[in-house]
Amino acid sequence: MKFDILRDRLLEGLNDVMKAVSSKTTIPILTGIKIDVTEEGIRLTGSDADITIQTFIPVEEDGQQIIHIAETGSIVVQARMFNEIVRKLPTNDVEIQVTPGFQTHIRSGKSEFHLIGSDAAEYPLLPELTEDQKFTIPADLLKTIIRETVFAVATSESRPVLTGVNWQIKNETLICVATDSHRLARRKVQLENLPKVEHSVVIPGKSLNELNKVLEDSTNLVQIVITSQQVLFKTGDVLFFSRLLEGNYPDTTRLIPEEYQTNVTINGKSLLQAIDRASLVARGDRNNVVRFEILDNQAVEVSSNSPEIGKVQEEIPVEALEGESLKISFSAKYMMEALKAIDGQDVVIQFTGAMRPFILRSVHDDAILQLILPVRTY
Template sequence: MKFVTNRNAFIKALNTVSRAISSKTTIPILTGLKMDVSESDILLTGSNADVSIQTSVKASNPDNELTIKSTGSIVLPARFFSEIVKKLPDKTMSLEVGDNFQTTIKSGNSEFTINGLDANGYPHLPEVDTENTVDLAADIFRQVIGQTVIAVSKQESRPILTGVHFTLANNKLLAVATDSHRLSQRRVSLPADDDGKFDVVIPGDSLKELSHMLDGIDQNIQMNLSENQVLFTLGDTRFYSRLLEGNYPDTSRLIPKSSNTKMEFAAGDLLSAIERASLLSHESRNNVIKLTIKPNDQVVTISGNSPDVGTVEEDLKPKSSEGEDLEISFNPDYMKEALRVFGQTDIEISFTSALRPFTLVPTENKEDFIQLITPVRTF
């Protein structure tokens, strides 16, 4: 195989597939990057067994300045090859595979020859049927990921909880994640002409990678499912992830139907106060802060106390508050992560009692986004 290409166009494709490549894999060939050169394009593939990314540099796009001189396939050491391509002196580069997978890269007066591997040893990507396609707006889907992935479990003891549970029915996409201490649930209405239906759990780590790839993208992505794989297609790029196997717990019954105390805040104001209080709780063995809520006085006191380090107390005036007085303690980190994904909106917090989970929802479209945090017993 042999081709000449614009170096920046090639680097862009390299960066895309490199997201999936880890140097810490147990399968040596996966530290490599696979290139398949056909008469029309270079197809690049990177994979870490959980996630695989494939993208192409097409000869038909004049920006790529791609001339394919002969076809073929090769696997090259990904990190090392990327470093070389990024440091080459000229605007164009050529790549040619010779005997014994020896690959020569030329640019300007610089010439590298590196040892490649037989592409036949590279694992095959899963086959995903692209018939029943669900169309998603990239920016909305990225928001859904960001709002739910915070609540996935970091512990492998219940693997199913390390993913986000996505269900599609009646043109509503529902995404839920919980680590059993907190829960985040987001609902999005899809265009009514979409009559797909699914119920899958996608690993949180895969979604984080996908989210990076969707950053700043203002178009639709296509989602396809097979029995144990999901494929997202974004233009010339395909992102594959395995699905988590098993039944996701029924989370709908966890969300309280009623409440005894309610308050409204600007999410940013409450976040700043919680961040201050958590400075102190982080120095303490039990990372807990307390809210003392007095709806009649329209005041909430946020306090923390660590015998070794000191105390903190701050009065915050809610935008509105109603119901019973309450003292409730919780892990401030859960609260901070929950508040951050609300951004600059107003939120409503609803409490039942000191030992029952409480909820945070935006004051507008309350049904579409709900977060739940379990308090900590301190007595």
């Protein structure tokens, strides 16, 4: 195997696939990156068995020759070392050659590295997915859905299924739900090209966070293929596979109240900043608890106190108030993350009582819903 490639284009491809490579894997060959060279171009594959990312670099792109292929073939090279070497090569022209015994030679300018590679035949094959259940979604919308839900997944492995986001497809709607059993984030999206068959799968939160990084600058359409054990996100020349989590995701619809005693409409940005300030004092407390009280004068009070540090209180005007007055306490972290997901818009907060879950929605957009369980302090 022998080819020349432009270093910056090789680095672009490596940046994508390195996101799937983990040094903690129990399968030694997965600490490597697989390089497949064909007449059409080069495929790079990285995997940690949960996530697999593959990217394709064509021989020619936008009329520019990127790769000159002298000999096709495949090799697996140690991922972190190969990535570091390519990053530090002295010129933009790189020649890579594999000789018998999986010896891999990397040359650039006057610099020459010799790495010991591994047999590509030992690298796990990508799953074969039938594409009959596929749909597309714009990359920026997909990134928004991830941002608005993934923060609410559980971090503890005690209930593994809660470490993922539940994606349901029904009635031409994609419903994405994340919960760690103390809070819940839900986003609904109407899409025209959804499969007719109903689906309910759980995508690991870790996979969605990595996908978000891969989509960083993308404005393309993302093609999504869902099967019973895998999901594939396909954008441009990048394929992103993730395994799905096993187990039944809890029915979260019954957690969302049908009726509310109190509705508060308030500027989301002002509330976020006030809770941020209150949390400075609350931080000394293990739960970082902030209190929220509805006052009689069309305002709410946000406060916190800590026996060791002191206390803070702040009044914020509300834009509309219906129903009974109320005192409630909650985790500042959960509330701030929920408000950030709604992204500084005016929010409606709906309460059914001091110890019942409460809901946050955007005034402008019913597609986003955040639910938080209060903390008992009063």
